[in-house]
Amino acid sequence: MTSHETVAYENSFLVEGKTFENAGHVSRQVKTLLQKMKFPKEVVRRAAIVTYEAEINICSYAERGKIVLRVTPKQINIEATDEGQGIADIELAMKEGYSTATPKIVHMGFGAGMGLANIKRFSDEFHITSEVGKGTHLEIIIRA
Amino acid sequence: MKLREVKEILEAEVFVGHDQLDMEVKTAFGADLMSDVLAFAKAGSLLLTGLTNPQVVRTSDVLDIAAIIIVRGKRPLIETILLAEELKIPLLGTRYILFETAGRLYSHGIVGCVERVGEKRDFS
Numbered sequence: 001m002t003s004h005e006t007v008a009y010e011n012s013f014l015v016e017g018k019t020f021e022n023a024g025h026v027s028r029q030v031k032t033l034l035q036k037m038k039f040p041k042e043v044v045r046r047a048a049i050v051t052y053e054a055e056i057n058i059c060s061y062a063e064r065g066k067i068v069l070r071v072t073p074k075q076i077n078i079e080a081t082d083e084g085q086g087i088a089d090i091e092l093a094m095k096e097g098y099s100t101a102t103p104k105i106v107h108m109g110f111g112a113g114m115g116l117a118n119i120k121r122f123s124d125e126f127h128i129t130s131e132v133g134k135g136t137h138l139e140i141i142i143r144a
Numbered sequence: 145m146k147l148r149e150v151k152e153i154l155e156a157e158v159f160v161g162h163d164q165l166d167m168e169v170k171t172a173f174g175a176d177l178m179s180d181v182l183a184f185a186k187a188g189s190l191l192l193t194g195l196t197n198p199q200v201v202r203t204s205d206v207l208d209i210a211a212i213i214i215v216r217g218k219r220p221l222i223e224t225i226l227l228a229e230e231l232k233i234p235l236l237g238t239r240y241i242l243f244e245t246a247g248r249l250y251s252h253g254i255v256g257c258v259e260r261v262g263e264k265r266d267f268s
Contacts, residue, residue: 024202028231031206041187041208048206049182109195109203112179121183 009037009071015055017062017084020108026067027052030078037071043144046122047076050140053115054080060105061085062135073144075124080138087130094120094128145169145253147211147234150190153248154213154238159225161211161234169210171257171265174246178203185209186257192245196220201227201235209233215242 011033013026031048039047051067058065062084070077087093094116101111120126125141148165151158158165173185174192178199181191187208193200196218204212211234214220220228220235228235238245259265 020197020199023199024206027206028202045187045206045208052202052206053182108197109176109178109199112177114177114179114183118179118183 007070007072009033010069012066012068015058015062015065015067015082017058017064017082020059023055023059023108024052026055030067030069033069034071034076039076039144043076043142047078047142049122050119050142051078051080053119054078054138054140056110057115057136058082058084060101060110065135075144076142078138078140078142080140081135082137083135086132086134087128087136088132090128090130147236149252150211150213150249150254151236153252154236154240154245156213156236156238159214159220159235159237160228161232161236164211164232164234167210167234170254172246172249172254173257174215174242176242182207184258184261189257190249190254192242192249194218194242196224198223198227200224201231201233204233205231211236213238213245215240215245 027048030051034044034047062082065082068079092098096117097113099111099113105111123140124143127139130136147167169190172190172192175181176194181203185207188210190211191204191209192213192215194216214237217239
């Protein structure tokens with residue numbers, strides 16, 4: 001994926017789980033960074049959306065997580081890893097409308113079962129792996 | 145249409161963005177579910193919503209939403225107002241319900257940022 005490409009910028013951000021207190025902080029930072037790097041507006045927007053969705057997932061379901069941003073001149077790679085409950089059936093979780101959200105998550109305006117499908121919708125490449133009781137790993141690529 | 149006209153049509157209160165009322169808006173999206181807003185709303189649109197927490201502002205920031213209109217006479221939380229100020233996103237409130245808010249704006253020429261899901265809106 002990024003193997004032969006020079007990574008021009010790399011940064012990792014910790015995300016606190018089980019709280020919405022700071023939800024959106026990482027995507028805001030990612031957006032500011034990419035704007036400064038002069039990526040096209042639509043590319044920045046897509047990267048911000050997928051980062052935000054990944055962040056909301058960690059805030060909703062995991063104990064804690066980490067989002068790593070890697071930027072090359074040609075693409076933006078966003079990797080989200082969490083320690084959490086994991087996903088038993090990824091195919092089902094990818095379906096729009098399927099959700100395991102608690103009332104707290106719904107109260108915040110999320111948990112409609114759109115998150116993962118949305119990440120896929122706005123990314124050029126999307127890979128997901130998960131282990132129940134351990135956590136979930138997302139790898140997202142957006143081409144500039 | 146200028147945001148100032150939107151404010152007048154909706155008899156809205158301006159919580160944030162008194163200095164941004166000359167902004168031009170053409171489209172809107174209405175929902176209480178931020179998940180749906182993230183899936184369907186387009187950049188530069190108004191967001192009509194009944195949700196009042198800071199995630200409304202976070203979601204709008206991520207999507208480059210032009211301005212937020214809180215409907216049904218709800219008042220945004222103080223954290224929501226502070227975040228909108230920080231991110232410079234106009235935040236207005238109207239006593240009209242979502243249906244009335246949308247209808248009044250539509251009758252004045254504001255259209256949905258998406259007409260039907262899965263189709264591109266023809267703005268010609």
